[in-house]
Every structure is written in structure tokens, then in C-alpha cells.
Amino acid sequence: MSILNNKIIITGGSSGIGLDLIKNFLNQSFKVLCISRKKPNIEHVNLKFIKIDLSKKSNLVKKQNEIKKFRGKYLICNAADLGEINYIEDINLEKWEQSFFLNLFSHIYLVKYCLKTIKKKKGAIFFVAGGGAANSFKKFSSYSLAKTSIVRFAENLAAESKNRFYSFAVTPGPVETKLMQKTLLHGHKINKKKIIKSDKFIELINYLIKNKKKFLNGKYIHANDNYKNFNKVNTKNLFFLRRAENRKI
Numbered sequence: 001m002s003i004l005n006n007k008i009i010i011t012g013g014s015s016g017i018g019l020d021l022i023k024n025f026l027n028q029s030f031k032v033l034c035i036s037r038k039k040p041n042i043e044h045v046n047l048k049f050i051k052i053d054l055s056k057k058s059n060l061v062k063k064q065n066e067i068k069k070f071r072g073k074y075l076i077c078n079a080a081d082l083g084e085i086n087y088i089e090d091i092n093l094e095k096w097e098q099s100f101f102l103n104l105f106s107h108i109y110l111v112k113y114c115l116k117t118i119k120k121k122k123g124a125i126f127f128v129a130g131g132g133a134a135n136s137f138k139k140f141s142s143y144s145l146a147k148t149s150i151v152r153f154a155e156n157l158a159a160e161s162k163n164r165f166y167s168f169a170v171t172p173g174p175v176e177t178k179l180m181q182k183t184l185l186h187g188h189k190i191n192k193k194k195i196i197k198s199d200k201f202i203e204l205i206n207y208l209i210k211n212k213k214k215f216l217n218g219k220y221i222h223a224n225d226n227y228k229n230f231n232k233v234n235t236k237n238l239f240f241l242r243r244a245e246n247r248k249i
Helices: 016-027 057-062 064-070 093-120 141-161 178-185 198-210
Strands: 007-011 031-036 047-051 074-077 124-128 166-171 220-222
Touching: 007 016, 007 064, 007 093, 016 031, 016 198, 031 064, 047 064, 057 064, 057 093, 064 093, 074 093, 093 124, 093 141, 124 141, 124 198, 141 166, 166 198
Parallel strands: 007 031, 007 074, 031 047, 074 124, 124 166, 166 220
Antiparallel strands: none
């Protein structure tokens, strides 16, 4: 693969999983565009940064030509925020809507801006779905609803792709990040035995980039799944909105 084609766009890359993803792809000689509110603490000739608050539509629209100009073959929509955390009857609707835009609509805008190039280069789009897509989260409705919607969006893109590009909803499970700490502070409980390091999630992304399997296009895949052994038969009825918990595959 030509290094000229090794271009990837990563949102939310200033810290946590996003920062680890940037380091991973720089180490593989990719040219990386980071889109986030803060610049990652990395200096590298192959790293470009565009400052955008993805919770604000106007900021994203204003920078669309810069994003298109990068001509990324791959897009990882990682930016996320828990947003308004409260019971539905008590939520601030403006804050709820802003969080929903960040977690869902900003991804759709980015896909719209990048899809022509991704399709031409036969690339792939990755949506970091997170646990909010697999289960209901009391008081986390904005986050949970957006993440569930992103799973269906990945499926819709795959249905339209005719396998000229690939679309995946991927989830790392619980990883030690600021986002996870925030959920714990608001009463969400996580089994400490299930907490993983980001390298296991990055391994999944690397695998899907190097092994573009048509039967996985549009699927929702967990970093802890035995995805290397998935095939057309044992994935036929898996991943439809809610991930099947079949650990014996």
C-alpha cells in the first residue's frame, strides 16, 4: 500500500483512546489528521491538527474544506462526551441536544465530508460505539441514544457501500479514560475485571484495516470478541443492533 494512501482522520485525539490511536498510526507511517478541541501533546511530521469543537455545528461546517483537503482514506469517529447526565424529566434540553450532536450528528457530517475520498480509495469508517450502544444507561440518555444510533448508521452505510468501502461500529469495552471515570462518579458500576487497556481495541482496528472482510461490513464488533475466527456462517445472525454474547465462537 502506498504511503500516500495511508491517511487517516481521528477525532477526539487529544487524550485517552484517541491519543493512543494517533500514536499507533504514526508508528505505521500513516499521515494522521487529528480533529479535537485540544492539540495532542505530540510533535510529528506526519501529524496535522485542526481545532474543532465537534459539539458545535457551526465550527464543523466552517472547517469542512480543510477536512476534505486532507483526503483521508480512513476515518475513526472517536470523539465522545457523556453530556447532560440526569433523569429525562430534569434534563437541560439545550445541553442534551449539544451532546447528542457531538456523539451522533458530528459523525454524520464528517462522513458526508469524507465519503467521496474514502470510497475512491476503498477505505473504511470506524465508529467507536461504546457501551452506550449495548445497554440502557439510566440518566445517560443523550449518550446512550446517540451511540445506539451510530450502530445503525454503520449498518446503513454498509448497505449503501456495495463493498466499495467499509463501515464498522467498534467498541473497546471499559478502558481507563476520563470518560469512564466520569461515569463512575455518576453512579455507573463497572466490573473491574472487564477493564482493558486501549491496545486491545487498537489491535481490533488494525485487524479490520488489514482484513477487509465483506461479511463484517456494517457490523458491531467488540474488542473482546473472538473476531479473528468470525466467518460467513457464524456471523450471519450476529451484531444486529445489540451484540450477541456468543463467547464460544
